[in-house]
Amino acid sequence: MAAPLADRIRPKSLDDIVGQRHLLGEGKALRKIIESGEIPNMVFYGPSGVGKTTLASYIAARTSRKLCKLNGTTAGTADIREVVSGLGGLDTVNGVLLYLDEIQYFNKKQQQTLLEFIENGSITLIASTTENPYFYVYNAILSRSTVFEFKAVEKEEVERAVRRAFCFLEAERNCAYTLEEGVTAHISQACGGDVRKSMNAVELCALSADRQEDGSFLVTLELARELTQRSAVRYDKEGDEHYDLVSAFQKSMRGSDPDAAVYYLARLLEAGDLPSVCRRLMVCACEDVGLAYPQIIPIVKAAVDAALMVGLPEAQLPLADAVILVSTSPKSNTADVAIGRAMADVRAGKTGQIPRCLQNKHYDGADNPVKGQFYLYPHDYPDRWVPQQYLPDVVKDAHYYEYGMNKNEQASKLYWEKIKNGRDKK
Template sequence: MSIAPLPERIRPTDLHEVVGQRHILGENKILNRIINSGRISNMIFYGPPGTGKTTVANIIAKKANKSFYKLNATNASLSDVKEVISSTDTLMGLNGVLLYLDEIQNFNKKQQQSLLEYIENGRITLIASTTENPYHYIYKAILSRSTVFEFKPINKDDVIWGLKRGLKIIKEECNNKIILEEEALDYIGEVSGGDLRKALNGLEVAIFSTLPNSNGEIYVDLNIARDSTQGKILNYDKFGDSHYDVLSAFQKSIRGSDVDASLHYLGRLIESGDLISICRRLLVIASEDIGLAYPNAITIVKSCVDSAMQLGLPEGRIPLAQGVILLATSPKSNSVVTSIDKVIADLKNKDVGDIPIHLKDSHYSGAESLGRGIGYKYPHSYKNNYVKQQYLPDNIKNSVYYYPGDNKMEKQFYNYIRELKENSKE
């Protein structure tokens, strides 16, 4: 007879047994209140694997006294959904049907749309789960009819609490005496990455792969724990939402001049092997967040990026770290990006007018008869290579797009140009 995996055997049947998620399941928290009311609405559970989404859905179905059906959108089809719907016309569906649709992001738009009719007429209550951001992957009509709850990674202390509960169950099932070193317990809790299912599976492998000693004891030490868990797996998918979350945290940490956090997120990206995204982001940061506060930053970062691309990983981590430390510790200015964005906004939203005729190309036969280039003043013919004349189109001739950042370098350049303008003659 097959035995269910430990995460299934330990699965909580009541809210107080659920590990973590106190922000939504704690006393008087929103999801706790909804579940205890018995009036269940459509919901979307969003969060990483092993954080209790399926467990909570099971508890909800039990509390609401509804028939519970679970489908996984990875391999389910519309016919599977229709089969669940058909149960609403039987005694099984007398009190209503709760459909738990796991990984709903794997249903395409048409498949998701097909659920709407049954949600709206109340034949089913839908609880969908996803590891991806629902606002990116779930059809808006379903989102508007559902409440989104975010399930967060479980902290290490809660994972260890869950592991101790799992250990207790295994001890009750086995005749052997099981001894689990504190270091081994702590290690499994640490490398689980907030995924209780992964931690419990690692615990079960550690125990049942270890032969009893002469005293009939199964002794699990740190080395066995390491072998059984195969190290920490980062919650990172370069094609998923976490890709953009890590990149966002990476850039914001550099922008905020937190060199340690910047290196941390660089490490995450390196461990995922995402060299291209690191290089592209560093190049844009050099102009977007440092810019003219330290104009040489982009030159140095380009060299670091080129070196990393030529070296590849793991050696490429070294010039990448050099670039990150340089950018994080450099003075900051966003004047470059704000200036060009103002220009583009005007081009999209204003009638900016024609180029001044004296600036138009005059290097062709007949240009003079069209007035092209007439009246243009050649700056190099004037003192300090500067002369006042209109460059912007008439409609926006008084527009100002660039304002210097509050840093020594830009103020120096800006003051130089300002003095030129003030001291020049027409």
């Protein structure tokens, strides 16, 4: 069985590697390190399909090291020891480069096993991960490694790789491919910065193309679209990409940018993540619009209920309505700030006895010298308000809520100032 095109077309020089110019461009630190031949332990961090494995393979070849590949999802401590057991052979004269893909799946004990061998120089470690290494990689490994962040490859760079891939296939298969206008641009755009995915799309297009009368194979734009549909969605519900996307979604609504909010809504829905959309939308309505327009909460709840009832794809309609409404509504986080302050006091242990007038009992023990609950029923007083202590003594002077500078809250402020200040003067 032939290797995938992405493996067969591995670059032979640093300049052949697409993207990562911030790391591999002329004069950049990682390029200088590789050209020096003295390779430190490194962690490559970034999304899949952006050249991490390709670069590790190139480094091993350039420095004549034996390349050993392990994957954190399937390998274990025994596999590491097996790699080390091969040291001293003719093929390891120049050392061993261990490429450990998806290191985040190694537990702490497994990662600790690596320490002995990278400290004594038995192996050079290049670990890769799609998750933030500062959260998932053991500190002792990080302290002995240099972290390099890889980024999604720019569309123009991916398109260069796509053209090169079609040329490679022409030479490999001794045939010609005729590409309709827009084919390479569409593949590079649709694959979302993932070069490996674009290589897979090229190979699928080549295998599916129809032979023409002149013997060439025609790759149509329609065929390219069919074979790359939905492939641009880079999403892992358990990974950093998920949290980045839902964060951008909520922050766009909070920032009152309906265009950005709808865009991130589209990405989440295209990935089928309806629960995250509904949760963040409700949170944003309560947290960020809040008391500036409190009627929005049941409105958004109704939109969320409708979306969950009809399901995708129709769910996009009520959700788009709600997202735009939240984005364009006035904002107030006064309730969020107030509950945050109150929670801080509660967690700090400021939970004194509830004032006697508020307690839910209508009798006094023998030890209480002053009998009676003394609760003042607000509805028995003008304007349905009467001053009395509601907070425990330990926080009786605490002030948690501040009126926001919006029409709704300012109206409430004026209403209560008129009542309370007028009563105080009497």
